[in-house]
Amino acid sequence: MKSLFDSEYRALVIGASGSIGQAFVHAVQADPHCLHVxxxxxxxxxxFDLLESASVAAQAAASAGLGPYHLIVDATGAxxxxxxxxEKSLAAVRPDIFVKAFxxxxxxxxxxxxxxxxxxxxxxxxxxxxxxxVGSIADxxxxxxxGYRASKAALNMFLQTAxxxxxxxxxxxxxxxxxxGTVRSSLSQPFVAGVAxxxxxxxSVAGMLTALRGLPARHGAQFVDYQGQExxx
Numbered sequence: 001m002k003s004l005f006d007s008e009y010r011a012l013v014i015g016a017s018g019s020i021g022q023a024f025v026h027a028v029q030a031d032p033h034c035l036h037v038x039x040x041x042x043x044x045x046x047x048f049d050l051l052e053s054a055s056v057a058a059q060a061a062a063s064a065g066l067g068p069y070h071l072i073v074d075a076t077g078a079x080x081x082x083x084x085x086x087e088k089s090l091a092a093v094r095p096d097i098f099v100k101a102f103x104x105x106x107x108x109x110x111x112x113x114x115x116x117x118x119x120x121x122x123x124x125x126x127x128x129x130x131x132x133x134v135g136s137i138a139d140x141x142x143x144x145x146x147g148y149r150a151s152k153a154a155l156n157m158f159l160q161t162a163x164x165x166x167x168x169x170x171x172x173x174x175x176x177x178x179x180x181g182t183v184r185s186s187l188s189q190p191f192v193a194g195v196a197x198x199x200x201x202x203x204s205v206a207g208m209l210t211a212l213r214g215l216p217a218r219h220g221a222q223f224v225d226y227q228g229q230e231x232x233x
Contacts, residue, residue: 003033004213005124009070010036012063012119014112017041020130020180021075023201027209028071038066050076050108060115068121071212074112074129078104079148086145098147105151110158117166124172126212131155131177133225138232156223156233163221172217179225180204199226 011028015021016039028037040059042048049055079086081100087093109129120127134145135152156177163175181197183204199207207226214228223231 002210002213003031004028004126004209005033005070008033008035010034010038010067010121011071011073012038012040012067012069012116013073013075014040014116015075015077015130017043018075019201020183020205021073023205024073024075024209027202027205036066038063038069050112051103053111056108056111057115060119063116064119067119069119070121070123070125072116072120072125072127074109074116074127076104076109076112077130077132081147086148088144090146093146098150101147101151102154105148106154106158109155110162113158113162117162120166120170120173122170124217125170126174126176126215127166128176128178128208128212129155129159130180131159131223133179133231135177136223136231136233156221159221160233164219167219174212174215174217175221176212176215177221177223177231178208178211179223179231180208181226 011034013021013024016025021041025037025039028034040048040063047055048059081097084094084097117127132152133139134149135156137153140149159175159177166175167173181199181204183199183201204226211224211226211228215222223233225231
């Protein structure tokens with residue numbers, strides 16, 4: 001893999017215990033330009049809980065000493081909520097599941113962004129968050145999946161809004177919503193029937209890192225897939 005940056009850098013991966021998060025950690029560790037990779041997850045970080053804003057702030061404070069970071073990846077998220085799969089119809093909509101989906105896929109990541117963005121290094125840097133193609137309003141052709149679609153669309157709006165604010169002080173910062181493709185994992189297993197291209201986590205991450213390297217600094221957030229193709233909001 002060609003190095004993500006042209007000089008030495010530090011990286012931080014949040015949600016590092018998931019299939020894609022682990023693959024990000026391994027890929028960046030293999031980059032000789034990377035001086036350090038900080039891994040954050042519920043399993044390897046004391047008290048970190050995406051749904052508890054105090055624990056997110058505490059983890060950011062604990063991670064600050066090994067920064068600043070030129071690359072921060074938030075690989076958190078959930079598709080199945082409390083055993084409930086995405087809805088196929090309006091009749092299946094449950095407000096309690098909606099609330100949890102927004103907490104995990106939008107509000108929690110926004111708190112992560114709020115507390116970890118100050119750890120970004122000045123100059124060229126990247127804040128990347130796993131999103132989903134189904135969060136694109138313009139690309140919605142099949143319907144269904146109300147809670148997941150809406151929570152990812154909300155996430156994308158949060159990223160766009162934060163990018164505008166953060167880039168006022170850090171114009172070389174790239175804030176990116178990433179579509180990883182359909183990746184072979186426990187999260188995607190119930191939904192892979194009929195998928196034309198099922199990716200290994202390492203393959204998806206290699207594509208996303210290549211896409212990130214090729215992105216120019218640009219006003220606002222960017223929404224791209226693992227092949228580097230731009231996705232409409």
